[in-house]
Amino acid sequence: xxxxxIETATQQVSVAIGGHEGVLGMFEVSRGRRHAETLVxxxxxxxxxxxxxxxxxxxxxxxxxxxxFTGMRVGLAAGKAIAQALxxxxxxxxxxxxxxxxxxxxxxxxxxxIDARKGEVFYAFYRPVPGxxxxxxxxxxxxxxxLVADLIARGQNVVCVGDGALRYRDExxxxxxxxxxxxxxxxxxxxxxxxxxxxxxxxxxxxxxxEIQPMYLRAPDAQINWTxxxxxx
Amino acid sequence: xxxxxxxxxxxxxxxxDETAAALVMGGYDVVSSAVSTQVDLHAQFGGxxxxxxxxxxxxxxxxxxxxxxxxxxxxxxxxDAVACTVGPGLIGALLVGVSAAKALALTWNVPFIGVNxxxxxxxxxxxxxxxxxxxxxxxxxxxxxxxxxxxQGHGQYRLLGQTIDDAAGEAFDKxxxxxxxxxxxxxxxxxxxxxxxxxxIRFPRAMLHDGLDFSFSGLKTSVMNHVRKHPDVSAADxxxxxxxxxxxxxxxxxxxxxxxxGACGLVxxxxxxxxxxxxxxxxxxxTQSGIRGFLPSRAMxxxxxxxxxxxxxxxxxxxxxxxLDAGAYPNLRLAFxx
Ligand SMILES: [Zn+2]
Numbered sequence: 001x002x003x004x005x006i007e008t009a010t011q012q013v014s015v016a017i018g019g020h021e022g023v024l025g026m027f028e029v030s031r032g033r034r035h036a037e038t039l040v041x042x043x044x045x046x047x048x049x050x051x052x053x054x055x056x057x058x059x060x061x062x063x064x065x066x067x068x069f070t071g072m073r074v075g076l077a078a079g080k081a082i083a084q085a086l087x088x089x090x091x092x093x094x095x096x097x098x099x100x101x102x103x104x105x106x107x108x109x110x111x112x113x114i115d116a117r118k119g120e121v122f123y124a125f126y127r128p129v130p131g132x133x134x135x136x137x138x139x140x141x142x143x144x145x146x147l148v149a150d151l152i153a154r155g156q157n158v159v160c161v162g163d164g165a166l167r168y169r170d171e172x173x174x175x176x177x178x179x180x181x182x183x184x185x186x187x188x189x190x191x192x193x194x195x196x197x198x199x200x201x202x203x204x205x206x207x208x209x210x211e212i213q214p215m216y217l218r219a220p221d222a223q224i225n226w227t228x229x230x231x232x233x
Numbered sequence: 234x235x236x237x238x239x240x241x242x243x244x245x246x247x248x249x250d251e252t253a254a255a256l257v258m259g260g261y262d263v264v265s266s267a268v269s270t271q272v273d274l275h276a277q278f279g280g281x282x283x284x285x286x287x288x289x290x291x292x293x294x295x296x297x298x299x300x301x302x303x304x305x306x307x308x309x310x311x312x313d314a315v316a317c318t319v320g321p322g323l324i325g326a327l328l329v330g331v332s333a334a335k336a337l338a339l340t341w342n343v344p345f346i347g348v349n350x351x352x353x354x355x356x357x358x359x360x361x362x363x364x365x366x367x368x369x370x371x372x373x374x375x376x377x378x379x380x381x382x383x384x385q386g387h388g389q390y391r392l393l394g395q396t397i398d399d400a401a402g403e404a405f406d407k408x409x410x411x412x413x414x415x416x417x418x419x420x421x422x423x424x425x426x427x428x429x430x431x432x433x434i435r436f437p438r439a440m441l442h443d444g445l446d447f448s449f450s451g452l453k454t455s456v457m458n459h460v461r462k463h464p465d466v467s468a469a470d471x472x473x474x475x476x477x478x479x480x481x482x483x484x485x486x487x488x489x490x491x492x493x494x495g496a497c498g499l500v501x502x503x504x505x506x507x508x509x510x511x512x513x514x515x516x517x518x519x520t521q522s523g524i525r526g527f528l529p530s531r532a533m534x535x536x537x538x539x540x541x542x543x544x545x546x547x548x549x550x551x552x553x554x555x556x557l558d559a560g561a562y563p564n565l566r567l568a569f570x571x
């Protein structure tokens with residue numbers, strides 16, 4: 001089965017096509033912050049270069065966050081629309097799972113950390129298991145200090161991955177010894193997304209497009225925007 | 234691509250707090266129109282909360298699209314183009330519709346059309362009366378805008394006047410909030426005013442005889458000052474007198490604009506056009522001055538996707554499709570003739 005993977009939860013836009021052979025094509029850009037402008041042309045481009053028609057997809061996989069709300073919704077809205085139009089199911093996978101999965105050959109605990117702005121991070125801990133990673137804590141959001149306290153409490157050597165880990169590297173390293181994954185794996189990518197989704201698709205572990213739920217982890221900032229309220233009916 | 238009477242356009246609207254999808258054929262014939270309002274989600278905050286709107290659009294858009302297609306009784310392969318509001322509006326809200334619309338256009342391999350929400354409001358009247366003739370003067374009153382626009386032809390607009398401060402709808406919201414009448418302010422003031430005397434308090438009619446621009450900020454302030462000075466005043470009288478002042482200015486200026494331009498018709502549009510006093514006075518002013526007046530239904534005045542599909546059909550016919558690299562433009566303006 002061919003799977004389209006869409007990932008827009010951080011400043012990166014990532015699109016990949018997966019099949020039983022693995023990743024068949026991908027597009028990735030982490031500069032520019034033009035998620036809405038970039039995503040649909042990127043899907044079109046990857047499909048054309050891989051010589052795959054959109055109608056051939058049997059499932060649509062999306063990153064459901066946590067991440068930057070507006071960016072996340074660009075991918076979710078596009079993914080849901082394509083799945084609805086094709087009448088195919090969706091597979092939602094957390095951005096933190098996508099960060100941890102490429103480090104599955106590590107020999108220690110993995111901390112997946114996404115920059116949540118406002119001095120906070122989204123994070124969860126994983127441990128490598130045969131064939132993948134297993135999440136050992138619930139995804140959460142909190143100040144960088146909370147993450148550092150959690151890392152200290154674990155009292156073991158941890159490898160940190162994600163844009164949040166890199167941004168707050170000094171704070172994290174100030175108190176304990178950690179390793180940090182490379183910059184080029186610091187954003188969740190659609191490549192592990194289609195890989196993980198393919199395994200789930202084989203088990204038919206999927207949902208209808210209207211059932212997919214973003215993982216926001218934060219309540220909406222209930223601030224009313226009077227000035228940009230341009231078009232209220 | 235030939236754009237004609239049988240071209241079926243799916244319209245999508247997510248610029249503020251209504252999630253809507255509709256199918257319109259040939260630019261005029263509304264085949265289906267589904268609207269889900271989020272007003273209850275925002276009411277407790279007394280205004281539209283952008284992040285709540287974004288979340289709700291993501292939940293509601295797919296069901297609205299499905300409903301529009303089912304109600305139309307067509308299959309998806311019959312849809313010739315997808316039109317969507319690209320601005321103005323709340324960025325996070327707009328992006329949900331734009332992303333979904335472009336993805337649908339790509340999947341169905343049909344043109345995408347980015348639509349200006351304000352232009353769509355101008356087209357709402359044509360959906361109910363395709364015989365309207367140019368030049369038309371449109372009084373567009375909403376939570377974000379108060380404008381008098383001359384439509385000289387399709388896509389040919391001249392700005393005759395606009396608010397220099399608050400939009401009329403914004404004034405309604407702020408006064409309603411001040412009086413503790415709840416949100417949204419338009420319907421709340423409308424209801425409260427039913428039991429009030431519109432002549433109880435003579436609120437100022439700013440710039441009434443001075444050009445075609447509007448100003449509502451002073452009126453809002455004088456309502457607040459009056460209530461502070463007379464704490465026992467009846468809220469119904471204040472609401473009725475405030476509403477009368479707003480409507481007076483709107484109607485007199487619209488009438489004057491139509492006469493100045495020699496318009497074939499005067500049209501009311503935007504969410505505030507649902508106000509009952511405005512509807513009544515608008516029609517009587519038209520009758521009195523011999524101008525052909527047109528009042529779209531309340532459903533067509535408030536945000537909906539049929540008007541997006543209609544404006545999209547006209548844009549597709551005149552300019553062709555929009556690129557799939559389009560984004561959302563929160564401050565998008567209408568292009569006016571100078
Ligand atoms: Zn509107």
